[in-house]
Amino acid sequence: MDYVKNNINDVLENAVLAGKILLESGAETYRVEETIQRIALNCGMDDAQAFVLPTGIMTTITLGKENATKIIRVKNRSINLDKIDQINALSRELMTTKYDVETIRNRLLLIQDAQQYPFSWKLLSAAIGSGAFALLFKGSMIDAIISFFAGMIVYSIKFFADKLGINFFIATTLASFCSIIFSILLTQSFGNTDIVIISMLMLLVPGLVITNAVRDSVAQDLGAAVNRLLETILIATAIALGAIIAIALAKAGGLTL
């Protein structure tokens, strides 16, 4: 009997850890709930119920007459699609084969520590993406080159602000403000200011949150969908706020727009 009780708690730990990794990497709500259930049922539990919001997970697992419950709060959320992919692969394996608790635990810990791309790669790809947007908006080659450097600025400010633990609203406002001032200064003599500003602001667009909001509402997780919709609106407001302050300052300083 003691062994069984131990086991139900171990399984719960595993299931909640998987859910936490998924939620922190930016997975949809239904995927988190499904994965938690699948891990619990694979380890021989009778029932598993999960209730997931973008900011927390609540799970109860049942075995016979025993229940085990765990509630965790998920605070730092980032985007790491590779982790979602890896947990999805593990979850697919669980459909066909049975693993013991230890194996699943080790696999999960391995995924949790998976390496990100180094900062320099990300900075470079942000810059290249920003330059490509300038071409997409029918800008000239000069616009693309200026956007390349503006994209670097906006990404590094966002990155370090996130690292310092500044909340996403202020971090986005700051990144948008600084980089717009920078691009207005750079485009004084040549280049199209509007195109440079748009292409580098595209780096701040909350694409993942929009996609997840849509998919959550299709999957009828309405609480999570409303949550994410609000986050999208807040981020858009933050971008606009930074831009308004920057443009007003530039106009007051007599710069040409």
Place this chain on the structure above:
Amino acid sequence: MIQAALASFIATGAFAILFTVRGRKILVASIIGMLAGFVFALAQENGISVVVSQFLASITLSGLSEICARKFKTPVTIFIVCALIPLVPGGGMYFSMKALMESNTALGNAILLDVLSQSGALVLGIVVMSTISFMQRAYMSRR
């Protein structure tokens, strides 16, 4: 048109690296983004309205993403998220904000309405394809 497709290709690939996608999935996401950008530019060039072209591009993007997700056995968000961003009407949002700042309310509101309907079209495309995918999943699991 070629320029738009190529720029979408590069931008989507760059976002795939920013979001830590690995291996050949980066290439797949880029190709999906390129095709979506191409469809949008093609529709625009043939005089189709912006909202409808946005919807066509969105259908292309999410349909291809669902197919590739099945083929590569990976979550569909990986492809949708990266390829969606070049289609977001960021330019309109900026110009509407700028017009509102210059107290040109009529122009600002007109562009804002345009942006909102474009985003609506974008979202509708994903909703349609996701719904088909969810329905098909439910049907498969019932059998």
